[in-house]
Amino acid sequence: MSLLEVIALDAADARAAEEGGADRIEVVADMAADGLTPDPDVVARMRDVTSLPLRVMLRANAGFRTSAHELDRLRAAAETLKKVGADGFVLGFLDSFSQIDIGATNKLAAVVTPLPWTFHRALDHALDPVPAWTTVKELGGTLDTVLTAGSARGVDSGVDLLVRRAAEGPAAAAMIMAGGGLRRKHVAILGAAGVSKFHVGTAVRPDGAWEAPVDAALVREWRALVSAATGD
Numbered sequence: 001m002s003l004l005e006v007i008a009l010d011a012a013d014a015r016a017a018e019e020g021g022a023d024r025i026e027v028v029a030d031m032a033a034d035g036l037t038p039d040p041d042v043v044a045r046m047r048d049v050t051s052l053p054l055r056v057m058l059r060a061n062a063g064f065r066t067s068a069h070e071l072d073r074l075r076a077a078a079e080t081l082k083k084v085g086a087d088g089f090v091l092g093f094l095d096s097f098s099q100i101d102i103g104a105t106n107k108l109a110a111v112v113t114p115l116p117w118t119f120h121r122a123l124d125h126a127l128d129p130v131p132a133w134t135t136v137k138e139l140g141g142t143l144d145t146v147l148t149a150g151s152a153r154g155v156d157s158g159v160d161l162l163v164r165r166a167a168e169g170p171a172a173a174a175m176i177m178a179g180g181g182l183r184r185k186h187v188a189i190l191g192a193a194g195v196s197k198f199h200v201g202t203a204v205r206p207d208g209a210w211e212a213p214v215d216a217a218l219v220r221e222w223r224a225l226v227s228a229a230t231g232d
Contacts, residue, residue: 002198004023004198006219016214020214020218025053029042035120037058040083055089056089058074058108082112091120093105099131112142117143118177119143137175167193174197176197191226200222
């Protein structure tokens with residue numbers, strides 16, 4: 001079963017995503033920083049207008065490193081966000097050597113469990129993507145998705161690596177959610193490789209601008225594209 005996840009910044013985005021046929025929403029704030037933890041009031045308003053699952057970002061700064069103080073803030077934020085309607089979370093950190101920060105990530109994952117969570121594109125910024133991918137797959141909690149472009153430069157540069165990862169087997173392919181500069185031409189390639197989860201942001205906004213709202217018609221086009229590529 002395929003999945004189309006759409007980034008939403010507010011309730012209007014969430015409503016349009018559902019109208020267009022999205023399967024899940026990633027809730028973030030401040031895309032100038034590539035997505036930070038949103039205000040709980042925003043999540044609550046989204047919960048009021050959509051029945052779609054809401055995966056909420058847990059990230060306190062524009063980088064992929066974190067501190068003990070930030071982790072305390074994020075743990076508290078996760079508890080609040082659960083109460084206002086979060087169905088899952090998006091998180092993940094790198095350490096000072098640009099390797100997966102297992103300790104910090106698992107500490108936050110323990111708080112969000114039993115809700116499912118996504119390891120986000122911190123993976124694409126790791127120093128060595130091969131051991132990083134192995135490490136991420138072995139993280140604790142209820143991890144069920146890895147959002148990745150295969151490259152810090154986006155899917156255009158990383159599509160071949162995503163195909164190779166998917167070729168490891170059905171479990172690896174099922175964990176991959178392709179996103180980060182995802183273009184329409186990539187969907188058929190990745191679908192043929194066994195990838196069934198796709199993530200879009202500016203691609204479903206007029207002129208590809210974050211300032212523009214999600215367009216239900218564009219979401220509908222992407223939903224049809226994903227369905228065709230995955231045989232839904």
